[in-house]
Amino acid sequence: MKTSNTQLTIKQKEFNQAMEAYHLHGYYQYIYKLVSLFNVLLQLILLTIMVSLEITWYGYIIALFIAYFLTDFINGLVHMYMDNNENYRSKWGAFIASFHLHHKTQHYKNSNLFLVYFNESGAKFWLVPYLILVWTVSFLAINSTTLLILIMIGILSSVAEVSHYLCHNSNSKIVARLQKYRILLPMSHHKQHHENENEGYAFLNGSSDFIIDIIAKKLYTGYKNGSDKHFEGYKGAGTENRD
Numbered sequence: 001m002k003t004s005n006t007q008l009t010i011k012q013k014e015f016n017q018a019m020e021a022y023h024l025h026g027y028y029q030y031i032y033k034l035v036s037l038f039n040v041l042l043q044l045i046l047l048t049i050m051v052s053l054e055i056t057w058y059g060y061i062i063a064l065f066i067a068y069f070l071t072d073f074i075n076g077l078v079h080m081y082m083d084n085n086e087n088y089r090s091k092w093g094a095f096i097a098s099f100h101l102h103h104k105t106q107h108y109k110n111s112n113l114f115l116v117y118f119n120e121s122g123a124k125f126w127l128v129p130y131l132i133l134v135w136t137v138s139f140l141a142i143n144s145t146t147l148l149i150l151i152m153i154g155i156l157s158s159v160a161e162v163s164h165y166l167c168h169n170s171n172s173k174i175v176a177r178l179q180k181y182r183i184l185l186p187m188s189h190h191k192q193h194h195e196n197e198n199e200g201y202a203f204l205n206g207s208s209d210f211i212i213d214i215i216a217k218k219l220y221t222g223y224k225n226g227s228d229k230h231f232e233g234y235k236g237a238g239t240e241n242r243d
């Protein structure tokens with residue numbers, strides 16, 4: 001017990017130091033903006049390729065269903081990895097620590113949805129190489145439907161961030177309807193992530209949580225007694241987009 005309390009104190013100290021660096025060095029915000037810019041530009045390029053594909057309307061619908069589920073699943077896995085990542089002393093430490101603060105937040109700063117889309121794409125470091133890879137693949141003789149699904153995943157991954165934002169911030173009836181029909185993430189589903197332990201990581205519409213929950217139970221013990229405890233003593237400012 002004594003050892004675990006000591007470990008907790010060390011982690012809390014490391015967390016605070018990482019957040020101190022996050023606020024001290026302006027370049028963290030520039031990196032986020034740069035990643036946002038890359039992601040959105042690459043998505044625009046892929047969008048032009050997507051609309052030029054020769055696919056039937058029902059081909060688009062089927063691709064959308066598959067891409068929706070896969071996007072929910074992939075982004076949920078990244079979220080699971082990040083919530084259980086405690087490497088505050090690594091060179092990514094400041095990004096990891098600031099990411100954890102989303103568990104502190106039940107209401108985000110109200111913003112224009114395009115701005116949310118752009119800003120939240122900045123934390124998606126993995127998406128840059130993914131989009132470059134899909135763009136490269138588009139020059140090869142790849143099946144059109146497969147390419148369409150890959151492009152949709154690349155774009156829907158940023159849409160997922162907006163879906164999560166709306167889940168916390170929206171009072172709109174239209175959004176409520178979209179959440180009801182599982183086009184967006186419903187709060188009734190998402191609150192299991194904030195209230196329970198090691199659950200509900202998916203955030204486009206939550207459709208893949210039934211698989212992610214099993215994977216999470218096998219790989220991790222969870223965040224309630226892990227990363228959530230590390231910011232308990234943190235009194236500093238929040239992150240720019242996740243206040």
Ligand SMILES: [Zn+2]
Binds near residue numbers: 079083102103193
């Ligand atoms: Zn989380």
Ligand SMILES: [Zn+2]
Binds near residue numbers: 194
């Ligand atoms: Zn949330």
